[in-house]
Amino acid sequence: MSLARAGTASVTQVPAPVFAPPASGAGAIGGGVMALLLVVGLILALAWLARRMPGVGAVTAGNPALRVVGSLALGPRERVVVVEVGHTQLLLSVGAGGTRALHTLAEPLPATDATPSPFASLLAQHFGKKS
Incomplete structure (x- = not known):
């Protein structure tokens, strides 16, 4: 006799997800620090590039002669x-x-x-x- 004929339904259980949200805000703080480092690095890279390009960082002050x-x-x-x-x-x-x-x-x-x-x-x- 099969289980389906006996009137009992078979239920398959799905295991709980292994990944759970962090209990503390450490993940959010780490992401914020990484974003800040990325922005500061981008600013420094653009400043370096501006110094290398002719005419971008030209200083007009100085001796008028x-x-x-x-x-x-x-x-x-x-x-x-x-x-x-x-x-x-x-x-x-x-x-x-x-x-x-x-x-x-x-x-x-x-x-x-x-x-x-x-x-x-x-x-x-x-x-x-x-x-």
């Missing part, structure tokens, strides 16, 4: 820079080996029309600044 007129990247670490010192313009080579004066310009470079990029114009309009 000394200014960079223009520059051209020749490679990842080499540049040619025109610097104005007083009324004299110098062509300098800047690279891993140091800085060297290449030429003293007899006549200053002509002033170029410094038009901002379309992105800079759009950003200035968004923040209400005139370009």
